[in-house]
Amino acid sequence: MKVLVPIKRVIDAYVKVRVKSDQSGVETQNVKMSMNPFDEIAVEEAVRLKEAGKVSEILIVSIGDKSTQETIRTALALGGDRAIHVQSDDALEPLSVAKCLQAVIKNENPHLILMGKQAIDDDCNQTGQMLAALCDLPQATFASNIELNDSEATVTSEVDGGLLTVKVSLPAVVTTDLRLNEPRYVSLPNIMKAKRKPLEEVTIESLGVTLKQHQKVLKVTEPPKREAGIKVDGVDALLDKLRNEAKVIG
Amino acid sequence: MQNIDKVQALAQRLPELEIRTSQEYCQQYGKDWLRLYEPNPCAVAFVRSTQECAELVRVARELALPLVPSGGRTGLSGGATALHQELVVSCEKLNQIRDYNEIDEVVTCAAGTITANLQAFAREQGLFFPISLASDGSSQIGGNIATNAGGIRVLRYGLTRQYVAGLTVVTGTGEIVQLGRGLVKNACGYDLRQLFIGSEGTLGFITEAQIKLTRPPSATSVLLLAVNSIDAVMQTFCRYKKRLSLIAFEYFCDLALAKVTEDKQIKAPFEAASPYYVLIEFEHGSESDFELALSLFEESMDVGEVQDGIVSQSEQQANELWFYRESISEVLASYHPYKNDIAVKPSLVPELMQQLNLVIAEHYPLSEVVWFGHIGDGNCHLNILKPQTMSANEFKQNCDKASHLIFAQVQKLGGSISAEHGIGLLKRNYLQYGRTSYEIDCFGDIKRLFDPDNILNPGKLIG
Numbered sequence: 091m092k093v094l095v096p097i098k099r100v101i102d103a104y105v106k107v108r109v110k111s112d113q114s115g116v117e118t119q120n121v122k123m124s125m126n127p128f129d130e131i132a133v134e135e136a137v138r139l140k141e142a143g144k145v146s147e148i149l150i151v152s153i154g155d156k157s158t159q160e161t162i163r164t165a166l167a168l169g170g171d172r173a174i175h176v177q178s179d180d181a182l183e184p185l186s187v188a189k190c191l192q193a194v195i196k197n198e199n200p201h202l203i204l205m206g207k208q209a210i211d212d213d214c215n216q217t218g219q220m221l222a223a224l225c226d227l228p229q230a231t232f233a234s235n236i237e238l239n240d241s242e243a244t245v246t247s248e249v250d251g252g253l254l255t256v257k258v259s260l261p262a263v264v265t266t267d268l269r270l271n272e273p274r275y276v277s278l279p280n281i282m283k284a285k286r287k288p289l290e291e292v293t294i295e296s297l298g299v300t301l302k303q304h305q306k307v308l309k310v311t312e313p314p315k316r317e318a319g320i321k322v323d324g325v326d327a328l329l330d331k332l333r334n335e336a337k338v339i340g
Numbered sequence: 341m342q343n344i345d346k347v348q349a350l351a352q353r354l355p356e357l358e359i360r361t362s363q364e365y366c367q368q369y370g371k372d373w374l375r376l377y378e379p380n381p382c383a384v385a386f387v388r389s390t391q392e393c394a395e396l397v398r399v400a401r402e403l404a405l406p407l408v409p410s411g412g413r414t415g416l417s418g419g420a421t422a423l424h425q426e427l428v429v430s431c432e433k434l435n436q437i438r439d440y441n442e443i444d445e446v447v448t449c450a451a452g453t454i455t456a457n458l459q460a461f462a463r464e465q466g467l468f469f470p471i472s473l474a475s476d477g478s479s480q481i482g483g484n485i486a487t488n489a490g491g492i493r494v495l496r497y498g499l500t501r502q503y504v505a506g507l508t509v510v511t512g513t514g515e516i517v518q519l520g521r522g523l524v525k526n527a528c529g530y531d532l533r534q535l536f537i538g539s540e541g542t543l544g545f546i547t548e549a550q551i552k553l554t555r556p557p558s559a560t561s562v563l564l565l566a567v568n569s570i571d572a573v574m575q576t577f578c579r580y581k582k583r584l585s586l587i588a589f590e591y592f593c594d595l596a597l598a599k600v601t602e603d604k605q606i607k608a609p610f611e612a613a614s615p616y617y618v619l620i621e622f623e624h625g626s627e628s629d630f631e632l633a634l635s636l637f638e639e640s641m642d643v644g645e646v647q648d649g650i651v652s653q654s655e656q657q658a659n660e661l662w663f664y665r666e667s668i669s670e671v672l673a674s675y676h677p678y679k680n681d682i683a684v685k686p687s688l689v690p691e692l693m694q695q696l697n698l699v700i701a702e703h704y705p706l707s708e709v710v711w712f713g714h715i716g717d718g719n720c721h722l723n724i725l726k727p728q729t730m731s732a733n734e735f736k737q738n739c740d741k742a743s744h745l746i747f748a749q750v751q752k753l754g755g756s757i758s759a760e761h762g763i764g765l766l767k768r769n770y771l772q773y774g775r776t777s778y779e780i781d782c783f784g785d786i787k788r789l790f791d792p793d794n795i796l797n798p799g800k801l802i803g
Contacts, residue, residue, distance in 0.1 A: 102654050102655050103654065103655070103656065104654065104655030104656060104659075105655065120558065120559070121559075122559045122654075122655065124653055124654040124655075125653065125654075127654075130653075157627075160627065164653055275564075275609060275650040275651075275652075275653075275657065275661075276650060276651055276653050277648060277649065277650050278563070278565075278634065278637045278641075278648070278649035278650060278651055279641070279648065279649070281634060281651065282634065282637075282638060
């Protein structure tokens, strides 16, 4: 069984994101970049399925500039077998990403597409669902557990106050949630091995996709700064402030 | 007159001074993290300014009232303990960050400023205060200076001393003295500031400091390597140090890792155990540094120094890898370890370990021995665990006997018996293993110069 895992390179979750001074976006120069954590979970799940003998090949796909290959190598070191790098210097909106992936799927015919439920940079949570619709495939989202056999996937997701389990026929799109698994560390010997795994570079044109921009970012701004607190001298002063400045008591 | 009566007299002379005498305060403020001694101060005073501190010292001197300067009390040598009815003088309410100059990159802060607050202040300025300890959240800058604290980034950034541009101190005669005054260059004779750094509260109160900030490191990554022998640890150090900008180079033995994974219920980082593990944090300004780290790893695999390795892929993973190293001390605490904080030149660490393992095998045949530490600085934290079958008393007696043998070995290799924890009370009787009698005589003369009546932290550091 072949599994396709699309991944995205994003600003590391622990980095304090800064807005560019011209408000055109966020600063990505000299900022620590990592694989989108939900995608990392998807890669880990694919590797576990392969270790369990249910999957035979893991294909990694990512769209982005040259530096994306660093993240692709990480996915290969985690256990991906080969990768496709779709070159693009522009930030693509979810529909465009889904169209590129659709083209890859047409060429590769995977049995399962396993991907993060959303990317932590734009938090869109759209690509998986759009991809399933474009390819006319069943979808199971927010997976916290996946059971796989040759023709079906049984996927559990956490919903308010309980669990929802759905069964989909393969091929299907499954998006992964945080509690599906805990990704392993990347071992250095595996990073070295990953250098020899095949990585194919393609362009969006060569995939036969024409993209249309549907939205334009007008500006990005920081949230308003929180004002620093003050210390008051005593209960009387506090009551006075609450009454006359904050006006929260009568 | 009892000391508590002297405190009454002091309170009358200085009515504004906050003094607490309750058992609760005395217990809390009379001890540090060592927890080996029974605290017994007569009272706790909280000074709020340099001026108030100076007045306190002048009156205490007249009354012959011994004082224990007190910071965050996170020390591990008993330096801030009060065992003989002393008055503890806490700087925790003397804690404002007062002034910052962008051109000088110098911040003026009061002694009681918490380390983590100073770090945060530096970050807000786009700069960096590199001293980082396990006790960042409670230790104070005054205490860091009085012990010349080190911590996890010494390899790259050095000790606290390097960041002290100026000090305001109150000597044992109540004199207020400005030392250093934030100057970069000052070739006018002796630099007395340096004497107060690492003085463990025996020469004067540090009430204010001017701290030089520095540039933060660019992106860093953490490697954890499974290493085959202690010699291989040193070869790995040599290999990486030559080519990369290392922030930290730490090691721990397999037993340390086993205790951490067992106690914290976390997965071991590698499938197969190895005798030692090395944690390397390095700076990579560019992708090529990262590639270099990989090729260095390949080299050390090829020659059989390391058997496996992992690299952090995100900040979260970097923290997780550090967690293996940083949890060791805390996890060992429940085994009542006999802790040693010793250092030799890095090149001599394998020999030191070999010699000491022989001593330990002879004197502690039943004990588990845990080695870890800042090996890039030649600093080993040797922990000997109390066997469950042995009483605490018997174990302590064994330790006292073995201390002389251990320290004699350290002395033979030209090392230090206290690399970063200080002498305090714990190591006072072993000072001769780390200093010559001439040096110790000088210590006494210097002490008398600044504190002629021996009222400041008496009995600590020197007898």
